[in-house]
Amino acid sequence: MIITCEKCRTKYKIADDLLGKPELKVRCHKCSHRFIVYRAAHAEDSFLLQDEVHPDYSRVIAISNQKGGVAKTTTTLNLGAALAKMGKRVLLIDFDVQANLTILLGFRKTRSFYEVLTGGVKNIGEAVVKTKYANLSLLPSSSKMALLKKKYLSQHNFEYLLRDKLRTIQDSYDHVLIDTPPSIEFFTLNALVAANMVIVPSTCEYLSMHGVSQIHDIINVLKKSINQEVECKVLITMYDERNTSEKVICDKLRQTYRDNLFRTVIGKDDKMQESHIVNAPISHYAEKSSASLQYMQLAQEIVG
Structure with a gap:
């Protein structure tokens, strides 16, 4: 029953x-x-x-903010790695033409969602690659992805392309995390429609906070148009508690979003930049670092 x-x-x-x-x-x-x-x-x-007790769908999470430089890709990679360390089967989707997530995981010249839509592969599962980390897979991005926007943006229901393809494989994963570009267009809309949860990373600066409100407005519109419940929560990233202005904006975010704000806060950590240089998640590069522990705490908060 x-x-x-x-x-x-x-x-x-x-x-x-x-x-x-x-x-x-x-x-x-x-x-x-x-x-x-x-x-x-x-x-x-x-x-x-x-x-x-398990839900009858996989948890599909889009990581999105119109503001760049707020740690969207960093959060996708390190949250995914943390969930994988907990034994969850995780699929990361690089849905940004810049392919930064793909590069951070050490992949280049791979098949992507472009081949999925244009017939280069029979199904989306063939484009997914296994990373060298247990339980962690990736649907890479490539420069060809830029052609999709021009080809499909004017088509009816273009925003359902990812959701429809993803449904054929998402039962194989406990969590699907989608990295999005810093703009509301073809790729971001597809990610938001496919997701049942949206994480909005935000640094404690005014423009980033403004991007959070824009994403919330768009999600509210989508809820009505696609008749789907989408949970949206804000994640404070790159936080420096010694900076007075950041503390003020952090308090503002807490007052504004309250229950829609993660308890976990991701602070600034030099080890994070080092982990990018060696193409490794922070949990595998510096397991005891503050950032690694914070992303593990975030993963536990999401899983409950």
Whole structure:
């Protein structure tokens, strides 16, 4: 049968043969709401144990902000690596023509979403490559991706291209993370439509904060047009608590977004830049560094 979270209304499929006590406390994987499920008199009204409760979709997360230089790619890579270290099956999607995520993982001249749409590969799974890190795969980007915007932007329902292709493989992953360019256009719209969660990285500066509000406005419009619930949360990045102006803007972000702000804050860390130079996630380059621990904390916050 199916049980439904009392708070966010997410539905969970359960198996009839997994019976236990007359009642059990469970936690929603999506919103972390805890509630009690009671076993009814009929077998079809049984429930699943907490550790066996899974949503009937993969968590697809777009990392987006119209402002550049706010650690979108850094967050995609290091959050993905942290989730993979927790044993989650993770797919990273580089949806930026600059292909920085692809380069950081040491790939060049690979197939990308361009080949998926133009017939260079039979399906999206053939374009996915395994990284050298356990549980971490990548759908790379390439310079050819720039041609997609010109070809498909004027077509009806172009914003559903990624979502429709991704549905054929996303059940193979626990989390799909999509890195987006610093603009609202073909690639970002496809990522937002495909996602059921959006992380908006923001540094503590005015223009970045303005980009956060723009993403929130766009997501609210998308919710109505595609009739899909999308969770949107702000992540403070590259934070320097010694800087007075950053502390002021950080407080402003907390006041404005409250429950839609991650508790985890990613601070400035020189080890992060070093990890980029050696093409490695921070958790594999400097596991005990503050940034590594913070991204692991963020992963735990997302998983609950």
